[in-house]
Amino acid sequence: MFFGQTINDTRQLFYTSWHKHLKQHPLSALEKNIVEVIRLHPEFQPLFDTTNQDTTAYTPDSKDNPFLHLGLHLAIREQVATDRPQGIKAIYGALVRTHDALATEHLMMHCLAQMLWQAQQANMPPDEQTYLSLLRALL
Structure with a gap:
């Protein structure tokens, strides 16, 4: 990011x-x-x-950091384009069927930010499985 x-x-x-x-x-x-x-x-x-x-x-x-907000958009787009973590592209595809692309990115950004915050608080690397679980809960 x-x-x-x-x-x-x-x-x-x-x-x-x-x-x-x-x-x-x-x-x-x-x-x-x-x-x-x-x-x-x-x-x-x-x-x-x-x-x-x-x-x-x-x-x-x-809550108003434009650089973080825009950076999270870029991160989501890169993750979806590369399907990393594996399965994120399918989750995005499912979400975009019921939300527009911008709203879908915003939903996913909340999950990414939450996972990154949790990892930082625990002084651990980000956990892809936790992240995917948060994303799947949006479906």
Whole structure:
């Protein structure tokens, strides 16, 4: 979910991708994905329209961290595209039959965030089986 050595590197990739999009410059595949998730969230676009990078130190309790939110979208898309963990593509397919794609990603993002938080609290690596169980509970 991180695309650089530091949080600022990751944030800069979001800014650079959005500005390249606005200037109609060619985009890499990753930049295209970043632009797509920003486009799906007009409430975040003003943040990226500026040239001043957001340096807010968001806390884990922050409900309004746009970088985390967009990063979770990207993570879900990558997981579905690669079917990793195995079975996530089928779960996504089942969910998207009853929800639109954006709502499906949001549902799945809650599960991903919960699993990551639990792993962090336990000082353990993320558990794919726990994650898949959370996702299956959405069906």
